[in-house]
Amino acid sequence: MEYSPSVLGQMLFTGALMGSIYGAVAMGFSLIFGVAKIVNFAHGGVVVWVMYGVLLAARSGVAHPYVAGLVAIPLCYWIGHGVQRTLMARVSAMSDDMQIIYTFGLLLVLTYMAQFFFGPDVHYLPTSGRSVEFGGVVLQAETIIAGALALGSALALHAFLSRTWLGKAIRASADNRRGAMLIGLDVTRLSRVAMALSFALAALAGTILITVTTFYPLRAFELAVLAFVIVVLGGMDNVFASFVAGVLIGMLEALGTLIFSPSIAQMAIYALIFAVLLVRPQGLLSRQATK
Amino acid sequence: MKSTFWLPLLVVFTLMAASVPFWGSGYSINLLTQIFLFGFLAAAWNFMALTGLVSLGHAAFFGVGGYATAWIYLNGGANLVVGALTGMALAMFLAFVVYWMAFRSGLRGIYFSGLTLVLAEALRFAAINTPALGRSQGLELVSLHLPPYLLYGLTVALLLLTVAGTWWLLRSPLGYRLQAVRENEGAAEALGVHTFRVKLAATLLSAGLVAIGGALHAVLLRFVEPESDFGLSLSLNLLLGTFLGGTGTVLGPPIGILVLFGLREGIARLGELLALGSSGIYALQQVLYGAVLMLVVVALPDGLVTRVQRWWITSRGASAQTRPAAASPDSSRAAPAVRPAPPAAMSPQARLRDDSPSAANTPYLEVIDVSRSFRGITALTNVSFELCRGEILGLIGPNGAGKTTMFNVISGIFPAQRGEVRFKGERLSALAPHQVCHRGVARTFQIVQPFAALTVLENALIGALARHARIAEAREAALAALAQVDLHAKRDLPATSLTLQDRKMLEFARALATGPELILLDEVMAGLNESEKSQIADKILEIRDTGVSFLLVEHNMRAVMQLSDRIVVLDHGKVVATGLPSEIAHDPGVISVYLGRSLAHAPVSRAA
Numbered sequence: 057m058e059y060s061p062s063v064l065g066q067m068l069f070t071g072a073l074m075g076s077i078y079g080a081v082a083m084g085f086s087l088i089f090g091v092a093k094i095v096n097f098a099h100g101g102v103v104v105w106v107m108y109g110v111l112l113a114a115r116s117g118v119a120h121p122y123v124a125g126l127v128a129i130p131l132c133y134w135i136g137h138g139v140q141r142t143l144m145a146r147v148s149a150m151s152d153d154m155q156i157i158y159t160f161g162l163l164l165v166l167t168y169m170a171q172f173f174f175g176p177d178v179h180y181l182p183t184s185g186r187s188v189e190f191g192g193v194v195l196q197a198e199t200i201i202a203g204a205l206a207l208g209s210a211l212a213l214h215a216f217l218s219r220t221w222l223g224k225a226i227r228a229s230a231d232n233r234r235g236a237m238l239i240g241l242d243v244t245r246l247s248r249v250a251m252a253l254s255f256a257l258a259a260l261a262g263t264i265l266i267t268v269t270t271f272y273p274l275r276a277f278e279l280a281v282l283a284f285v286i287v288v289l290g291g292m293d294n295v296f297a298s299f300v301a302g303v304l305i306g307m308l309e310a311l312g313t314l315i316f317s318p319s320i321a322q323m324a325i326y327a328l329i330f331a332v333l334l335v336r337p338q339g340l341l342s343r344q345a346t347k
Numbered sequence: 348m349k350s351t352f353w354l355p356l357l358v359v360f361t362l363m364a365a366s367v368p369f370w371g372s373g374y375s376i377n378l379l380t381q382i383f384l385f386g387f388l389a390a391a392w393n394f395m396a397l398t399g400l401v402s403l404g405h406a407a408f409f410g411v412g413g414y415a416t417a418w419i420y421l422n423g424g425a426n427l428v429v430g431a432l433t434g435m436a437l438a439m440f441l442a443f444v445v446y447w448m449a450f451r452s453g454l455r456g457i458y459f460s461g462l463t464l465v466l467a468e469a470l471r472f473a474a475i476n477t478p479a480l481g482r483s484q485g486l487e488l489v490s491l492h493l494p495p496y497l498l499y500g501l502t503v504a505l506l507l508l509t510v511a512g513t514w515w516l517l518r519s520p521l522g523y524r525l526q527a528v529r530e531n532e533g534a535a536e537a538l539g540v541h542t543f544r545v546k547l548a549a550t551l552l553s554a555g556l557v558a559i560g561g562a563l564h565a566v567l568l569r570f571v572e573p574e575s576d577f578g579l580s581l582s583l584n585l586l587l588g589t590f591l592g593g594t595g596t597v598l599g600p601p602i603g604i605l606v607l608f609g610l611r612e613g614i615a616r617l618g619e620l621l622a623l624g625s626s627g628i629y630a631l632q633q634v635l636y637g638a639v640l641m642l643v644v645v646a647l648p649d650g651l652v653t654r655v656q657r658w659w660i661t662s663r664g665a666s667a668q669t670r671p672a673a674a675s676p677d678s679s680r681a682a683p684a685v686r687p688a689p690p691a692a693m694s695p696q697a698r699l700r701d702d703s704p705s706a707a708n709t710p711y712l713e714v715i716d717v718s719r720s721f722r723g724i725t726a727l728t729n730v731s732f733e734l735c736r737g738e739i740l741g742l743i744g745p746n747g748a749g750k751t752t753m754f755n756v757i758s759g760i761f762p763a764q765r766g767e768v769r770f771k772g773e774r775l776s777a778l779a780p781h782q783v784c785h786r787g788v789a790r791t792f793q794i795v796q797p798f799a800a801l802t803v804l805e806n807a808l809i810g811a812l813a814r815h816a817r818i819a820e821a822r823e824a825a826l827a828a829l830a831q832v833d834l835h836a837k838r839d840l841p842a843t844s845l846t847l848q849d850r851k852m853l854e855f856a857r858a859l860a861t862g863p864e865l866i867l868l869d870e871v872m873a874g875l876n877e878s879e880k881s882q883i884a885d886k887i888l889e890i891r892d893t894g895v896s897f898l899l900v901e902h903n904m905r906a907v908m909q910l911s912d913r914i915v916v917l918d919h920g921k922v923v924a925t926g927l928p929s930e931i932a933h934d935p936g937v938i939s940v941y942l943g944r945s946l947a948h949a950p951v952s953r954a955a
Binding site: 095146150151153154155156157158160161163164166167168171172175273277281284285288319320322326327329330333335337 | 401403448449452454455456457458460461462464465466468469472473475476579583586590626627629630631632633634636637638639640641643644645648
């Protein structure tokens with residue numbers, strides 16, 4: 057088979073844009089892992105619930121998906137705050153293993169609640185049909201907007217974490233929880249802010265995901281594993297690297313799909329992560345040295 | 348004795364299970380087969396959990412077993428047994444390769460769990476991609492006819508065997524070693540446990556058994572399919588059953604599975620009443636599983652069986668005092684062997700040493716030109732010293748001088764980058780910690796690290812297993828070691844109930860139980876008061892008189908000066924002085940780098 061440059065370009069661009077959405081999902085996962093040391097597999101469940109919320113709003117004609125997203129993001133921010141106060145309050149003190157089990161439990165609850173209420177069927181939103189073409193590459197309007205929003209959120213989050221006092225405090229407590237406590241940072245409150253931000257990112261990711269892909273309840277599992285995979289690739293506690301790793305995974309997936317098939321692409325990604333975990337568990341993009 | 352309690356239970360269970368075919372309906376037989384099958388699977392998963400590692404990917408081995416059975420049945424002459432055994436072999440090979448690499452790179456916690464998760468997912472997509480395996484449709488075992496009750500009988504037998512196997516394993520040397528690894532891998536390694544091999548053994552056993560379960564499942568349902576065989580739900584169900592019942596317990600995993608199936612059936616009945624439909628019922632069941640998982644973590648982290656055991660013991664009150672709750676199953680059998688061995692029995696090569704250090708002048712421990720750095724930061728530079736047989740050598744120096752690094756190099760935790768360590772002429776520097784222990788060099792840790800879930804005796808037993816293959820002999824040696832440090836009376840208490848002094852003594856006893864010729868003591872006196880310190884000092888001298896040598900890192904100057912025959916002073920990773928305590932105390936160089944002026948007034952009673 058021959059691949060014309062335009063097909064290749066098409067796939068790579070679409071892959072990168074999809075990947076940046078994956079990156080947005082993974083950033084939320086990475087943020088809460090870094091700060092509160094919670095491995096939150098339930099993250100995928102949150103994304104899927106946002107997708108159902110946006111779907112219902114759009115289907116019933118209440119709001120355009122983007123408008124619904126604008127409501128979902130602050131709403132999820134406060135829900136995240138509340139979740140960290142209640143459901144997750146004791147989780148950071150648990151061992152790794154207990155955390156994983158706990159958040160997997162929450163993921164099961166969220167996923168199958170969605171299946172119970174909305175059924176196992178595949179849903180999607182009709183696209184606007186508008187597209188942009190340049191140099192033989194045709195991109196759907198929604199995909200471009202989604203990529204732009206994801207990139208924007210990554211840059212905004214990066215700026216927040218590196219420029220603002222609150223962001224620096226969050227990074228400090230991610231770096232060294234005890235040290236942060238000792239210099240008077242309220243780590244509990246920072247964890248709540250981080251969880252709230254993580255939920256807000258999940259809301260953003262859910263909103264833009266629903267405009268470009270199909271979904272169903274078990275998508276929550278796939279997103280949870282995907283977020284984990286991306287975060288491993290980027291380095292467990294580096295938020296911006298997670299975004300970059302997301303883009304990489306998206307491009308890899310697109311290439312694999314083009315050359316082989318979607319499921320071979322998935323398998324290749326898992327094989328890659330498998331190797332990364334064994335050879336460089338601190339992440340490919342992390343500058344941290346091995347312990 | 349516990350075994351007399353189990354036996355009737357086992358007989359009753361077997362009789363009941365055997366009677367079901369005479370009165371049970373087809374539905375109940377089928378349900379029981381599934382319960383027993385999953386009980387067996389959870390018990391197999393439990394072997395892995397005994398190492399303290401959580402696998403989210405046992406579906407990988409389950410699926411390999413199922414797919415191998417189905418494929419061989421369809422393509423290779425319909426032989427199910429060959430299929431199941433091939434599946435088991437494949438799964439164990441896969442487990443060997445994956446875990447070998449994972450343990451080599453030291454993956455723990457989320458990284459290990461994530462690796463297992465990714466393994467199962469990769470295999471799921473591999474199955475979806477392979478035409479010979481039916482892609483996402485899977486394989487169907489068409490025209491399969493089995494004698495009635497064959498599968499039922501098989502699952503009953505496998506469940507009984509695995510439960511009995513767990514019971515036996517927990518009482519075997521391997522079982523004790525596994526518990527030590529779970530509680531504290533570093534300490535286990537230092538006590539001569541080949542942790543790598545122990546972990547690999549448990550995980551291979553677990554993977555092989557789960558593959559057999561996968562084969563049975565394939566035959567029971569007459570199909571294999573990527574999602575149900577390699578999917579996350581299967582791994583999570585096994586995990587949930589095991590945690591609910593109690594990880595590391597004998598009966599916990601099957602009991603957890605039983606409770607889960609009870610909940611599942613309950614939801615199914617409720618769903619039928621409410622006319623939810625099968626999809627709704629399934630969703631509700633999974634929601635409940637998730638909720639139970641969360642609840643178990645928060646409210647019941649040790650599991651039902653452990654909780655009931657603890658309740659049973661406390662409700663029996665004072666009579667149970669000697670049988671601590673968290674104790675692992677064996678402490679009752681320890682009771683008969685109350686016979687403090689004479690200290691002289693400790694060391695086969697025991698001899699009273701000549702009081703002057705120069706008399707035993709043969710090189711014993713030799714540290715030759717050892718260097719070690721960490722990412723450019725030099726911890727040790729060309730360190731050389733010798734320790735003679737029967738000597739107590741003090742290793743001192745200010746914080747960061749490299750004392751603990753030196754200990755870690757000798758005990759095999761870090762290799763030396765240059766130079767070598769020899770013990771009785773044999774190179775230690777290339778050996779792993781457990782090998783160093785087997786050569787007769789034991790150590791204690793600065794921060795005491797008892798195996799928390801084990802009793803005092805079991806703690807010492809782990810050490811004794813380094814030179815005794817049989818539990819009974821190891822127990823004798825452990826009791827002798829405990830007698831030497833006056834912990835004999837507390838042998839059945841949980842290690843966590845000890846005071847700091849007793850914990851230090853327990854560290855000591857564990858090291859002694861390995862039958863060492865040289866003991867490295869890392870700040871054994873830190874945190875103790877004066878009378879406790881002098882008790883420890885007396886013990887050290889007493890044990891030295893049985894022929895054991897000591898290398899001592901200690902911050903307590905008074906003690907070092909009194910105990911040591913000779914002293915080596917380290918500063919910034921270099922040896923700055925070596926000599927008798929009296930010489931060291933007055934060495935102006937030493938005083939200037941480290942000791943300050945006050946040492947000139949320290950008592951130097953043992954110095955010549």
